[in-house]
Amino acid sequence: MAFTLNVNGASHVIDEEEDIPLLYVLRDTLRLNGAKYGCGVGQCGACTVLRDGVPVRSCVVPAVSLQGREVTTVEGLRAPDGTLHALQRAFLAEQAGQCAYCIPGMILSAAGLLRRKPSPTEANIRTALDANLCRCGSHNRIVRAVQRAAAELAE
Structure with a gap:
């Protein structure tokens, strides 16, 4: 199934199964390795990203559910001038x-x-x-x- 994700201000067309967790799309498809696999059940926080500015556990969020939302990873967290936040x-x-x-x-x-x-x-x-x-x-x-x-x- 193809769907579009907006990650760190860029639009990406993703062609994956509809139940694939966001964490796998970030790490395996987009090669954004800041979010870590920890427990796989949303309990440890190692996979935390921002969805429209709100922290979510990417290991338990289906990537397809984030269409139309802004996802920010640690790689995309920047100060307004582009330097480190x-x-x-x-x-x-x-x-x-x-x-x-x-x-x-x-x-x-x-x-x-x-x-x-x-x-x-x-x-x-x-x-x-x-x-x-x-x-x-x-x-x-x-x-x-x-x-x-x-x-x-x-x-």
């Missing part, structure tokens, strides 16, 4: 990633939070990222990175 810069500055497997999902979940709530409290940040798992224990640095990015974006 404030969240990406903050994660680097805070050394928030150890193995970094969870970081794309963390960054996109944080982007969704900052879109809804530009000045989040620490509790807001922890709640927004609660469903994103990090085995390395970098949670405190991740929270600091989101706080740093929020402060930069508020300037």
Whole structure:
């Protein structure tokens, strides 16, 4: 079945089965490898992308269901001038990633939070990222990175 997806501002004609998860289209067809396969059941957050600015788990969302929607991956998250987004810069500055497997999902979940709530409290940040798992224990640095990015974006 052929359908069209808008990913990171570009339109792509996809010819796949209608039940194929978005994650597989992103990684295997479009070669966008930021979203990671973690659990395959939407529980870990490694595959998080933005659908119209809202975080979703790409491993459980059928790609065909996103026709007419804007999908943003970590590769497409950019500042208005095309440089790294404030969240990406903050994660680097805070050394928030150890193995970094969870970081794309963390960054996109944080982007969704900052879109809804530009000045989040620490509790807001922890709640927004609660469903994103990090085995390395970098949670405190991740929270600091989101706080740093929020402060930069508020300037």
